[in-house]
Amino acid sequence: MESKQRQDDADAWFFESFKRYTNLYMYEFEAPVDTMELLDPMSLITSGIQAYSKKCEILQLAVPPKLLPKDIEEGLCKDRDFKIISGGYSSTRIIQVQPIGADRVAVAVQSDQEGLGLFQLGNDDHGVITEEKRLQFPAEQQKLHNSSVWGPGVLATRGRKVILGDRNGSYVCQWSLDAQDKGICHPLPNQHHVLQIKKIQYWDDNVVAFCTSKGSILFYDLLQPMDKPVTTIESPPTALASDSAVLCHSFDTHPSENILGLLNSSGKFEIFDIKKPDSPVVSTILPGYDHLSVLQGKFNLQFQKLQTQSPSDYYAKFIATGFKDEMIPVYECTKAGDIRPLFTHDGHTKIVTTAMWHTASDNLLFSSSIDAVLHAWQYIENEM
Amino acid sequence: MSEIKITPLGAGQDVGRSCILLHIGGKNIMLDCGMHMGYPDERKFPDFSLITNNKMTLTEYLDCVIISHFHLDHCGALPFMTEMVGYNGPIYMTHPTKAICPILLEDMRKVVVDRKGDREFFTSAQIKECMKKVVPVNLHQSLMVDEELEIKAYYAGHVLGAAMFSIKVGQLSTVYTGDYNMTPDRHLGAAWIDRCRPDLLITESTYATTIRDSKRCRERDFLKKVHNCVDNGGKVLIPVFALGRAQELCILLETYWERMNLKVPIFFAAGLTEKANNYYKMFITWTNQKIKKTFVQRNMFDFNHIKPFDKSFIDNPGAMVVFATPGMLHAGLSLQIFKRWASNENNMVIMPGYCVSGTVGSKILSGQKKVELENGHVVDVKMAVEYMSFSAHADAKGIMQLIHYCQPKNVLLVHGEAAKMEFLQQKINKEFGIQCYMPANGETCTISTNPDIPVDIQLSIVKKEQTEYDLQPPDPKRQRLIHGVLIMNEEGLKIVDIESASQEIGMPRHTIRFTEKLVFREFGAISRTTDKIAHVLKNKLTDLTVEVLSENEISISQKRVTVRISPVPKSETEKEVATTWGMEDDELGSFVFALLLTVRK
Numbered sequence: 001m002e003s004k005q006r007q008d009d010a011d012a013w014f015f016e017s018f019k020r021y022t023n024l025y026m027y028e029f030e031a032p033v034d035t036m037e038l039l040d041p042m043s044l045i046t047s048g049i050q051a052y053s054k055k056c057e058i059l060q061l062a063v064p065p066k067l068l069p070k071d072i073e074e075g076l077c078k079d080r081d082f083k084i085i086s087g088g089y090s091s092t093r094i095i096q097v098q099p100i101g102a103d104r105v106a107v108a109v110q111s112d113q114e115g116l117g118l119f120q121l122g123n124d125d126h127g128v129i130t131e132e133k134r135l136q137f138p139a140e141q142q143k144l145h146n147s148s149v150w151g152p153g154v155l156a157t158r159g160r161k162v163i164l165g166d167r168n169g170s171y172v173c174q175w176s177l178d179a180q181d182k183g184i185c186h187p188l189p190n191q192h193h194v195l196q197i198k199k200i201q202y203w204d205d206n207v208v209a210f211c212t213s214k215g216s217i218l219f220y221d222l223l224q225p226m227d228k229p230v231t232t233i234e235s236p237p238t239a240l241a242s243d244s245a246v247l248c249h250s251f252d253t254h255p256s257e258n259i260l261g262l263l264n265s266s267g268k269f270e271i272f273d274i275k276k277p278d279s280p281v282v283s284t285i286l287p288g289y290d291h292l293s294v295l296q297g298k299f300n301l302q303f304q305k306l307q308t309q310s311p312s313d314y315y316a317k318f319i320a321t322g323f324k325d326e327m328i329p330v331y332e333c334t335k336a337g338d339i340r341p342l343f344t345h346d347g348h349t350k351i352v353t354t355a356m357w358h359t360a361s362d363n364l365l366f367s368s369s370i371d372a373v374l375h376a377w378q379y380i381e382n383e384m
Numbered sequence: 385m386s387e388i389k390i391t392p393l394g395a396g397q398d399v400g401r402s403c404i405l406l407h408i409g410g411k412n413i414m415l416d417c418g419m420h421m422g423y424p425d426e427r428k429f430p431d432f433s434l435i436t437n438n439k440m441t442l443t444e445y446l447d448c449v450i451i452s453h454f455h456l457d458h459c460g461a462l463p464f465m466t467e468m469v470g471y472n473g474p475i476y477m478t479h480p481t482k483a484i485c486p487i488l489l490e491d492m493r494k495v496v497v498d499r500k501g502d503r504e505f506f507t508s509a510q511i512k513e514c515m516k517k518v519v520p521v522n523l524h525q526s527l528m529v530d531e532e533l534e535i536k537a538y539y540a541g542h543v544l545g546a547a548m549f550s551i552k553v554g555q556l557s558t559v560y561t562g563d564y565n566m567t568p569d570r571h572l573g574a575a576w577i578d579r580c581r582p583d584l585l586i587t588e589s590t591y592a593t594t595i596r597d598s599k600r601c602r603e604r605d606f607l608k609k610v611h612n613c614v615d616n617g618g619k620v621l622i623p624v625f626a627l628g629r630a631q632e633l634c635i636l637l638e639t640y641w642e643r644m645n646l647k648v649p650i651f652f653a654a655g656l657t658e659k660a661n662n663y664y665k666m667f668i669t670w671t672n673q674k675i676k677k678t679f680v681q682r683n684m685f686d687f688n689h690i691k692p693f694d695k696s697f698i699d700n701p702g703a704m705v706v707f708a709t710p711g712m713l714h715a716g717l718s719l720q721i722f723k724r725w726a727s728n729e730n731n732m733v734i735m736p737g738y739c740v741s742g743t744v745g746s747k748i749l750s751g752q753k754k755v756e757l758e759n760g761h762v763v764d765v766k767m768a769v770e771y772m773s774f775s776a777h778a779d780a781k782g783i784m785q786l787i788h789y790c791q792p793k794n795v796l797l798v799h800g801e802a803a804k805m806e807f808l809q810q811k812i813n814k815e816f817g818i819q820c821y822m823p824a825n826g827e828t829c830t831i832s833t834n835p836d837i838p839v840d841i842q843l844s845i846v847k848k849e850q851t852e853y854d855l856q857p858p859d860p861k862r863q864r865l866i867h868g869v870l871i872m873n874e875e876g877l878k879i880v881d882i883e884s885a886s887q888e889i890g891m892p893r894h895t896i897r898f899t900e901k902l903v904f905r906e907f908g909a910i911s912r913t914t915d916k917i918a919h920v921l922k923n924k925l926t927d928l929t930v931e932v933l934s935e936n937e938i939s940i941s942q943k944r945v946t947v948r949i950s951p952v953p954k955s956e957t958e959k960e961v962a963t964t965w966g967m968e969d970d971e972l973g974s975f976v977f978a979l980l981l982t983v984r985k
Contacts (some may be wrong), residue, residue: 011643015607015640026601027779028595028598030780030784061595080602081596126803127805
């Protein structure tokens with residue numbers, strides 16, 4: 001009887017979804033997806049530990065044509081399935097993947113001693129992803145490096161370059177596919193040794209920004225001496241609900257709008273204008289925020305960054321993930337500083353681990369949960 | 385004899401047809417005998433002359449034919465093969481397949497002959513003759529085709545009566561899946577197989593590199609489209625194959641109409657499809673648990689909202705939904721309805737499956753707005769054309785699940801994408817540590833196996849070992865050792881103990897003893913030499929008993945090794961020292977001998 005009730009509830013949710021989503025697709029993977037990144041609007045990469053062999057499989061998937069905007073797809077029978085373009089295995093668990101060059105990905109794996117992995121993706125004629133080579137740390141760095149279950153650090157890529165931020169905050173190391181394999185290491189000033197780097201991004205070709213465990217955002221210019229950051233953004237400390245809670249921080253940048261957003265695990269959300277880094281233009285708490293703790297390593301703030309974005313009357317649309325629940329709220333931050341909830345995706349039945357925006361289709365997101373199901377959902381904004 | 389050979393008979397890599405030749409343990413079996421719907425010419429049937437190269441008849445060559453389910457790409461060429469090429473051997477399929485196959489074959493025959501005037505096609509009489517050769521099988525029931533060849537059917541889901549077959553000859557076994565589905569749907573269960581560990585698993589892999597959208601989401605889209613259309617007063621035409629997805633969609637619409645309290649009429653074309661529903665009732669045990677349970681109270685195939693259609697309803701005003709055959713709009717009622725409804729843009733046609741090229745269905749799916757029919761009539765297509773794929777096939781995850789269930793030693797994929805072969809081989813190898821093959825059509829793939837050889841063993845030997853093993857302290861790493869004689873005769877192989885073996889063969893037990901001789905130079909009596917040697921041996925062999933048995937004989941460890949000293953004739957000083965041991969004590973014997981060599985020095 002109970003399962004009939006659950007079936008009916010599930011049916012009811014699906015029938016309701018007609019009004020809430022333009023598109024709603026669900027894919028059962030063989031194993032929960034650990035990492036997921038968009039390579040380009042037409043393909044994405046996932047990795048996960050396989051159920052039978054416990055090995056880490058990496059897959060390059062073609063986004064179902066039916067989800068792509070009209071001018072990209074062709075024909076009347078648009079397929080709604082993911083097609084595996086290529087796949088392969090990594091020797092250890094993959095922590096983070098970033099696309100680099102046109103056909104490769106830089107990969108950070110668990111307990112890595114040497115640096116980063118560079119994997120060659122396949123294509124329609126060649127279906128295997130293979131590890132092409134390792135991007136090694138420069139010799140002096142190898143001695144300092146401690147292998148960790150979280151991997152060597154956090155990654156970001158831009159074009160044919162990849163940068164690694166050391167977890168302990170001692171250095172950042174950049175490799176370029178055009179130069180030799182040796183990375184160039186930039187030690188960071190001493191005071192940051194006590195702070196860990198939580199997330200790193202390229203602001204432009206030469207400037208990187210990263211977020212420390214204290215919640216400050218530091219911008220460094222790789223072409224200039226790295227003895228101090230070119231810009232620092234500090235957010236006033238937050239009073240914690242309890243002493244035992246550890247505050248997690250995440251950030252995202254929107255270079256075309258010249259803004260940066262900060263979120264911490266007590267729900268404080270701020271937007272800074274880069275030209276005026278001293279005080280935030282928005283500082284508020286997310287509406288209805290009630291999470292006491294977040295998932296280590298999964299806490300993330302992500303702005304919507306469409307390839308063709310017209311100027312808007314809001315700062316950004318964004319999502320936040322890494323909470324121990326099954327919902328994904330979508331917000332908009334208006335220029336007046338209000339956080340408007342646009343939508344909440346509640347289709348997952350278990351804890352959500354990753355989510356990301358698509359860069360070409362408006363309102364399209366991918367999300368995955370620990371029950372090995374990946375959702376592709378395109379929402380219709382709530383009527384306010 | 386320990387090789388399995390597979391040859392897919394086909395033309396091209398497309399979804400066309402299934403017809404696989406299996407050579408196992410000296411037997412030849414044909415798995416499925418499908419027709420390719422896309423070719424109007426001789427390519428539609430497999431080339432059966434390739435099988436024997438005209439050296440012998442199919443009846444002589446094939447031990448049996450197995451058909452997995454009633455889809456025409458798996459059984460469409462059967463009457464052609466049995467009646468026009470000639471085959472009189474047994475054909476195996478499940479009961480529902482046997483009941484439904486002739487209907488689809490007849491249906492197809494009418495279209496091909498009437499439409500194309502193809503006189504090379506088989507006749508109705510031939511279909512009936514062909515079906516007389518069919519032996520129906522039940523699920524999970526072992527059937528001996530002859531003394532050595534055994535087959536067994538397993539539930540495959542996919543469509544009513546679809547089965548996966550296990551084929552065993554002696555120690556070699558193969559499982560052929562046909563089309564199957566690992567997730568249950570509204571009217572059929574999911575495929576199931578036990579851990580039979582076949583030497584080879586042959587599986588369809590059309591979707592091996594696809595991760596399919598869930599059924600729920602497909603249904604959601606289907607219902608959304610239908611609801612939107614009828615809300616606007618439009619008519620929805622759903623061309624279906626007589627059996628299969630039609631039932632699934634009916635159940636889905638009925639559930640939705642009930643829940644949303646909709647009043648728009650839904651119709652199901654009468655005649656053939658009523659018969660189809662009757663077949664479902666007849667084979668209710670082949671459906672899933674839910675339907676079986678509710679069947680007792682209320683027949684799941686009697687719908688509240690779905691009524692039989694009459695041609696006169698075509699022009700009824702207002703919204704309606706109609707399921708009509710055939711599925712590709714190439715003839716019959718569905719084409720008739722299409723012609724009348726196509727010009728209204730409020731209407732919609734939803735194609736629920738694959739359409740062979742050349743049919744009206746495939747033309748409108750490729751976007752044609754003006755379609756020319758058989759009689760030259762041109763239809764303006766203003767109605768919306770939608771495609772919903774509901775086919776229940778196993779995808780990447782499903783194939784891995786099946787391999788995990790039955791644990792084959794090798795996997796062979798048919799109908800897969802050649803470009804992805806390397807990826808699949810690596811994946812199956814990494815996940816399960818087994819080999820994966822993907823032969824091209826017409827290519828023979830040979831799989832070597834390591835068959836097990838069964839050996840009987842005498843109970844007393846096993847018990848003896850058990851007793852000795854239990855006497856020692858428990859140690860999971862200690863090997864279990866059995867000492868015996870392997871006898872091969874017409875009855876087979878067996879291991880017995882030495883006494884039984886010698887009795888059986890009628891030969892007394894022989895023992896082999898080795899003797900090595902040395903010459904010592906020693907003054908004095910023999911006994912002096914004996915004592916000297918015994919002294920050395922006692923010192924060196926501390927954990928063995930060394931006894932002086934007499935003045936010229938020493939025993940080591942209860943006569944396992946003996947040392948005899950005897951005088952050399954015609955010599956005052958020379959003494960011959962002979963060390964003797966049995967074959968089992970070779971190590972000890974050589975050791976003692978080596979010791980004596982050192983003593984001599």
